[in-house]
Amino acid sequence: MRKVYRDVAAVDGIDFTLAAGAVTALLGGNGAGKTTTISMLMGLVIPTSGEARVFGANMARERHRVLHRMNFESPYVDVPMRLTVRQNLEVYGRLYGVRDLKDAVAATADDLRLSEFLDRPYGKLSAGQKTRVSLAKALLNEPELLLLDEPTASLDPDTADWVRAKLEHYCRTRRATIVLASHNMAEVERLADRVIMLEKGRVIADETPADLIGRFGRSTLEEVFLAIARRPRDEETVV
Amino acid sequence: MNGGEPGQPSQRIGEQTSLKASAGRVWGMILRYWYVIRSSWPRTAELIYWPLVQMLMWGFLQSYLASATSFASKAAGLFIGAVLLWDILVRSQLGFAVAFLEDIWSRNLGHLMMSPLRPGELVAALMAVSFIKLMVAMVPVACLAYFFFGFNVLSLGLAFAAFFANLVLTSWALGLVSTGVVLRWGLGAESFAWLIVFVFLPLCCVYYPVATLPAWLQPVALALPPTYVFEGLRAIVLEGKFVAAFMLTAFGLNIIYFALGFAAFAYFLQSARRHGTLVQMGE
Numbered sequence: 001m002r003k004v005y006r007d008v009a010a011v012d013g014i015d016f017t018l019a020a021g022a023v024t025a026l027l028g029g030n031g032a033g034k035t036t037t038i039s040m041l042m043g044l045v046i047p048t049s050g051e052a053r054v055f056g057a058n059m060a061r062e063r064h065r066v067l068h069r070m071n072f073e074s075p076y077v078d079v080p081m082r083l084t085v086r087q088n089l090e091v092y093g094r095l096y097g098v099r100d101l102k103d104a105v106a107a108t109a110d111d112l113r114l115s116e117f118l119d120r121p122y123g124k125l126s127a128g129q130k131t132r133v134s135l136a137k138a139l140l141n142e143p144e145l146l147l148l149d150e151p152t153a154s155l156d157p158d159t160a161d162w163v164r165a166k167l168e169h170y171c172r173t174r175r176a177t178i179v180l181a182s183h184n185m186a187e188v189e190r191l192a193d194r195v196i197m198l199e200k201g202r203v204i205a206d207e208t209p210a211d212l213i214g215r216f217g218r219s220t221l222e223e224v225f226l227a228i229a230r231r232p233r234d235e236e237t238v239v
Numbered sequence: 240m241n242g243g244e245p246g247q248p249s250q251r252i253g254e255q256t257s258l259k260a261s262a263g264r265v266w267g268m269i270l271r272y273w274y275v276i277r278s279s280w281p282r283t284a285e286l287i288y289w290p291l292v293q294m295l296m297w298g299f300l301q302s303y304l305a306s307a308t309s310f311a312s313k314a315a316g317l318f319i320g321a322v323l324l325w326d327i328l329v330r331s332q333l334g335f336a337v338a339f340l341e342d343i344w345s346r347n348l349g350h351l352m353m354s355p356l357r358p359g360e361l362v363a364a365l366m367a368v369s370f371i372k373l374m375v376a377m378v379p380v381a382c383l384a385y386f387f388f389g390f391n392v393l394s395l396g397l398a399f400a401a402f403f404a405n406l407v408l409t410s411w412a413l414g415l416v417s418t419g420v421v422l423r424w425g426l427g428a429e430s431f432a433w434l435i436v437f438v439f440l441p442l443c444c445v446y447y448p449v450a451t452l453p454a455w456l457q458p459v460a461l462a463l464p465p466t467y468v469f470e471g472l473r474a475i476v477l478e479g480k481f482v483a484a485f486m487l488t489a490f491g492l493n494i495i496y497f498a499l500g501f502a503a504f505a506y507f508l509q510s511a512r513r514h515g516t517l518v519q520m521g522e
Contacts (some may be wrong), residue, residue, distance in 0.1 A: 005515060032396040039518045042353040046512045060512075067355045068255050077349040080271065082278045087270070095354040097260050104251055121278070132243025137350070142249030168377070174249075 001050035003036050003201075011047075012201035018145075023171055023178040025209075027221075028198035029229055034181040037198070041179065042072060051214060053143060068096055073138035074149035075131060081123030081219040085114055085133050086121055089140060096141035112136045112166065128159035135163065137151040139170060143158050146170070148180045152187060164190060185222035195221070197228065204228065255355055262357050266475045268364030273371065286376040287332075290326040294380050297322040298388040317476045318446065319390045321469060323381060325445045328406045328465055329436050330376045335414030336367035336421075336432040343426060352517050358508055362501065365418070366411050373407070398475055401486040402468045406492035409464045410436070415500030419507030425516055445469050464489040464496065 011033040018024050026034040039045040040052045043063035052059040055066040079088045086105060090130040104223040109115045112132045117125060122133055131151070136145060151167070152160035164187055171178055173192075182188050188195060189209050197205035197212075205212055205228070211219050216224045254260060269511040276283060291381040342348045349363070384390045392399055442456070443465040449457055460466045467489035474482045511517050 003515075010515075035518065036515070039515065044349065044352055044512060044517045045515045046509075064255075064355060064357055067353060067434045068252055069249075071355070072350065072353050074349070076346075078346040079350060080275065080345045080347050082345075083271065083274050087274045090273075090348070091267050091271040092354065094270070094493055095351075095356050097255055097263060097355065100251075138487050142251050144249070 001035075001037075001047045001052060002177055003045060004048045006118060009201050013050075014196075014198070014201070014203050015050075016196055016203065016206065018177055018179065019194065020111060020177050021171075021175040022193040023180060023191050024194045024196060025192035026179065026181040026198060027185075027188060027225065031200075032198040033201040035196060036201075038072075038149055038179060038181055040077065041147060042070070043067070047094055054216060055091060069107040069143060069163050070145040070147065071096075071141055071143035072147045072149075073134045073151055075127075075134070075151070077134075078130070079122055079137055081134065082121055083122055084119050085109070085136075086118040087182060088133065089113075092137050093140055096143055108136045108140050112139075117180050128129075128156065131159065133156055133162060135166065135212055142172075142174060142176075144176055146176055146178045148178060150182055151180070152182075152186075154186060160184075160187070178200070185220065189221045197225075199228070257499060261357070261360055264360045265363045265367070268356065268361060269367050269371075271362070272341070272368040275341055276372065276375070278347060283375060286372055287379055290323075290330060290376050290380040292381065293322050293431070294319060294384050295387065298384065298390070300448045302388065315345060316388075316390045317473065319384055319388055320392065320472050320476060321393070321445050323377070323384060323392055324402055324406060324468060324472060326380070326438070327373065327377060327403060328410050328439065329350060330434045331369045331373045331407050331410035332417070333415045333433070334372035334376075335365045336417045338365050338372075339414075339418040340421065340429060341422065343429075348517065362415065362479060364505065365414065367416065369410065370407065392495060397471075398471065398481045398486075402471060405464055405468050405486065405489040405493055408490075408497055409439075410502035412493065412496040413439075415497075415504040419500075419504040422504075422511045423507040423514070423516060425519065439463060439465060442466070448473060462492070464492040467492075 001011055001015070002009065002013050014033070014037065026037060030035050032099065033232065036045060039210070041054060041059065042049050043052070046060045054063075055062060055069060057066040068136055071094035079092070083091070089105045090101060093104060098104045106115075109118055112135055113127075114132055114136055117129055122130065122137050125133065135151070137167065152163050166176065168191060170176060178191070180188065180191060192209055195205065195209050195212055196203055207215075212224055213219065216227055219228065243307065297318040335383060337507050340353055381392045395402070413435055417435045420428045442460050443463050444452065444460055449460050449470060452460055467485040471482055471485040474480055474485070
């Protein structure tokens, strides 16, 4: 896939297949192409060339065939502020065609410890509570493919850890496929089965976190990330 | 959570392709906008405020003119009728566009656009919500017009239904174009959504006959459906006759404009997906 905005290639010829039931992390600095890649997987952005296929559907042309089997969570996209948590979940439940909606909302709210906030407007919640609501919206349809764009950004360590545990649990019990864009290397080490590292819109590494750490002779993914980001300019190729 | 093999759809999700499923998504969006209207009484009051101010101003002006000129005394209801019909066009278009803008202001558009909601379903919901907002705004104002000035808009009978339907169709066509432009160019183009309808105020001859316009501008006016509505109103008030040809012409034009509006909306949405503006919306 390639995506060019005017004369800038945001994504420049990436090609990968996601393993079903696994967590794949997209890593890279700012402007590496993570959000554009996720947006093309959702069909929000049409590739300049190539195609994103999800469950066999070309996301540029046939995304409505499969969108009900996917969902998305990002702290940079909100749900309506004036609506209560319950109203938001009801609206999205209807958009996703969730059966027995009342029970599904109650079960999801209970699972994400939202029951006491259900009748409070989303705009009046704390950042941590909002993240839980966004997660509830993202899990309401029990997606087979869950796309997460920095899901724990701006959360305190305790809440972030709770969100990661919830995602781990969801992935294990539902056997969902997760694509995770994150700057948090500890999070990626904990959740990801595979890391795709992007730089200037290209894939520069694609392997398991353990293999990547081992190959670089480092002890954490963060050290690997820094080593790659700070390598000399003339080595800017696949690492 | 349901366990299962990877790639197996959840049992929690119903089928997605039937008319019932589509209606469920439209209903979900109507609820989304209705909850916003219901959550804030100042917003509801705002819906009524401007139509009320306009109606009172033109009503009192007409009362004054009726006492001062023989024409105005014969044309009772002309200005109030015109202002009520004009506000149907304005409120319906704004109801459509502002409902859509709510999703950009609340940074919700990304979630909507990656949900199973189809563009046609979003448009259907916006049309329904604009109608609801129109009713919230215009029913009290029409009642007050009767209370203050004795003007009963329903006295226009079936003609009023034809006027109403044509104006609402035009407003939806304008709403489609204006929201399409905002989709493509983002909030930088928001003022377009607020102002587009006011281009029609001088051109549609709301308060004066088409013949008042310069000859070169009259074809432009006659290409706009609302012009026939206001000409039709004058024909009823001044001559006591309903000109069906006006309404049929307006309806024919509205079908064309609505189709063009939907095509423009679909084009701008596709263009926004090519240019990546859906992802940046609200930022």
